[in-house]
Amino acid sequence: MDQADIPSLLSRLNSDEDAMRKMAVFKLQSSINDPAFADLFISSGGLTILRRLIMSTGGNTLAYSLQSLTRLLEVDMGWEIFESSGSGELVERVVELIVTHPLVNILRGAMSILVAIVSHSQSDSGASMRTPGAFGFRALKPAVAVFPQFFEMVVSQLNSADHALCANALMLLNALMRDAISSEKDGPKTGGTVEEWPKFIKRLQDLGVIKAVYVLMQSSALQDLAHPLLEFQALTKVLLKKWRDVNVDLERPEHRRALKGIHLASAPEKKDKESTVNGTRTEELAEGGSGNARKGSRKHNPEKWRRLGFETESPAWEFDPTGFLGMMDLTDYVRKEEDNFQKMLLEQSTRPLHERCPIATASLACTAILYEHFEVEKSDVEDAKSYLVLDGMKNYDKIFRPLLLQWSRLHTASLHAFFRLWKSTGAEREDFDKVAELVRILIDQVVGLAPRTKDMLEIEEELSEFEYSRLREMQMELLELSFEDEWGQHLHQVRDELKHEALQFVKEQRIRCLLSGAWFPRTTLKPTIENPRPWRYIKLSHNRRYLHYADFDTQTTQNPTLDALLDKIDLSTISSVISNVSATDESSSISSTSTLKTTSHSHAPPQSTTKITINTTVEGGERAILTLMPATHSLASEWLDGLLMLLNQTPITAETNRLVGLVGEYGLKIRLLNVRMGEGEGYAEGRGVVPSREGLDEDYFYEV
Missing domain, CATH: 2.30.29.30 (Pleckstrin-homology domain (PH domain)/Phosphotyrosine-binding domain (PTB))
Structure with a gap:
């Protein structure tokens, strides 16, 4: 459309006849993404007319109006419509459409506008805006308070048969999640607090977001949903990293409650009662011990935390490598597997201390293994998008990791595998790292090689049934490959010597x-x-x-x-x-x-x-x-x-x-197992330097 036609277009957009308005706004949506046209449209008062159409029309006229505003925002223009008076009513109208309107073309446009509003606070231009509360999730809060079923309706659209609507819903959820995470950095100035983002994420999880996205990631609709799915996958990694970066601090009530929940799930009362009945170690009465104990006679259990598998009686520092993520995983395990947790503790209590499997430490090890396996630190979604564009559909199985969304179930299955390997190998405490290494190989083999569409139940079965002998063979193959890369000629020399x-x-x-x-x-x-x-x-x-x-x-x-x-x-x-x-x-x-x-x-x-x-x-x-x-x-x-x-x-x-x-192969394996994986990658400073004999005499001896 020619720019000279803008006055005529505005006149038709203001018409009282719906048919004329519909035709005019239909033409508008195809021309407004031209920056020159958009600039003249805005300077001619077009935003006021467009806002009126969105507020008062319905059907296709409304759908074309929403689409026109979306395309205007896409060229980074027209943001003032959300900073002028009455912008709150406009946002509320769009939120209302999502909650109450059944037409797909209207829902698509409404969600696109909200994606733009929420995302604008995360962009450089949005950050420079002076109107507080105009963008980001904060701009939606008043409207969501009026329509509290908003989030539920957005999540429900993830099951829509219309892929474009489904993609828009997921983009909106991604924008909301990213805004919730970034608002923590701004603090009280913008209304964000440290506590808000976990609550918001949990609210979305309770509505079934993860399950819905997991299904989409395993579906055949990837081509239409690739970018929002990749962003959700990247955001999942961001969240995991944020939880890992939160230090466990027992001064914080939620951390203290989580740790106490782990203790209570271990049924300490049963242990106290058993100790009293057997007449052994009565000094080990736990806090909140047997009801038969006299008031004032309860004593702190000297093994309160070590019996759960911690190394010390001050377990907070043991979460340092995995942060609050490790506490979440352990808490989730003992809550969902409370009976197995108690049985495991009872079984381990009958063994000598050095033979007991440290349950808590094993849980933290499994968290660290999964964190490393999914490369959580590498969460740049732009790299994944570029990879997708270059390589196309054939590499969907490499790019999409739906099992990442099954983190909790994977952690539990990995922990059960740890227990099984500990028992089958007759491991002792000094063998902990060796068992953890076997679990790492198991995860790489079962989870790492699983196709995108593989069911989680099959993954759990494989982790529970994978033979120890096969794991050992794989471990040796990996060791040989590792040392082949690092040592090359030296390894061949060792082989010849061993032969x-x-x-x-x-x-x-x-x-x-x-x-x-x-x-x-x-x-x-x-x-x-x-x-x-x-x-x-x-x-x-x-x-x-x-x-x-x-x-x-x-x-x-x-x-x-x-x-x-x-x-x-x-x-x-x-x-x-x-x-x-x-x-x-x-x-x-x-x-x-x-x-x-x-x-x-x-x-x-x-x-x-x-x-x-x-x-x-x-x-x-x-x-x-x-x-x-x-x-x-x-x-x-x-x-x-x-x-x-x-x-x-x-x-x-x-x-x-x-x-x-x-005999030669066994000799090689023994030598490989006696060398750490990291060796051969370089020498520490000072290694290999012959010490000076300055100041020494011939008075020395060999210690045999």
Whole structure:
């Protein structure tokens, strides 16, 4: 619309005919977002006419009027309409429309205007305004007092099938939350107080905001609601951080009540009564103890807080790392899980002090783990929006974290997982950090890898059923990856060293099998006149230079001594050891002993197809000087590789190589577990510097 047409437009907007007004305001909404047009419209008295239309019309005329004002505010113009006389009635009219009007197009426009009013106090231009109470939530308070169902109606629109209306409702709630949080900084000058924002947030939570947004975040409507949902997610982090930053101060009544509630939920009376009945530690009567106690005889329980899992009897400072957020989580847990809390305390009280799971400390650890997992400190919504624009819908699962809105249930499920891992690992107090690390890995695995649409009930089930063995495997993988990144070449060097050490360890084990001796069947046939002695016993000499052997009619109960083994082979004369044992045979299992387990005094040797041949060099080639026929794969592996390693050759059986790998991996894991995750990231100042010997003499000793 041409600027020259503005007088004609204003005339039609002032018309008594609804049809003419409707057409004029319809054209206005499409032109008013042009700053030049808007400036002339305002200077010509258009705001007064627009205000009159909003106050007195209905239907589409009202909807177009609301839309026109919205677009005017979007170009940061027309704010004086809320600073002039009668602005309170205008705000009240818009609030009334939200509470009472059923038409979607009117509701959308009304909410957009309120979003602008509330948000303007948070902008630079809004902060410079001189009219107190014209913007922010304060501007809505008088109208909300007239229509107290306002918040309930706004929250209900989060369930609307109209995505634009739903988005506007969420934007309004976001603006109100952000204004409530920011008003704390302004203090009494603007009517904000430290206590107001928690009460306001709780009021919205009680109306079901979190549940409604959680459903939206898991829905298919993300494309239309992406920005307000991301802002709500960011605001959730802001709130969590604010609660974390509030120090627990027992001078504040609400903090004192919360801590007292934790104590009362532990059923201290039951413990007092039990102590009195059993006649043990009667000095541990808690405050408000057994009703049977005489007045004036109640004493302070010396373990009042430590029995709940705190480290000391002055627990306020223990909340420092998690602030009031940690107290909220613990209070919420004991309130919702009071029976489990009391059962857990009773169960732990039967254990020695060092074996008890510190419930309160575990709760605070779970709060810290979740805080770190969701990266609460990183709450800049603009970065998330940019990420969304660049990457589109395919990354919705990465950007949106609906489980963040299930903080309380996640905390409870994490705490139950902590208790389960503590019990299954037989942990003690000194193992607390190790259990906490397992819970951290569990949260990263179950919560971190959960798709956006995964149901919370499934998350809780996985956290309660995740196997400890899998967690340990993941822990080792993470440790290896961490040290691979930090140490690189050094880790490869450690692996090589450990492989060599493992090979030497297994070599000694195999040779000890030879030193212990073993029975071998000489043939698979039954004894005959030509073969009267079907059993052969072989043993390595103590000096590891000779193989002694002899043939016997039966396996004796007591193994023969070296003196009874009249034949022997000098190891230095052995040229080769060959066998039909497969190097890739996976059917064998590692044996704990090399002794052939058969019935004593057996006359019939077991069937065997495995053969180990020991050769010596003769003129023209080699000849066999001893043949072994081990009856089991384990025995074959022990003796074949034992002989090869005794001759400084490489073992070849799958069983021995598997054992070498197993020992090497355990060695690596032990070394990794003995090094903290942070090590390798740099040295503290002064580390690695050789101290000066100035002023020292040679009078020193080693402490062993």
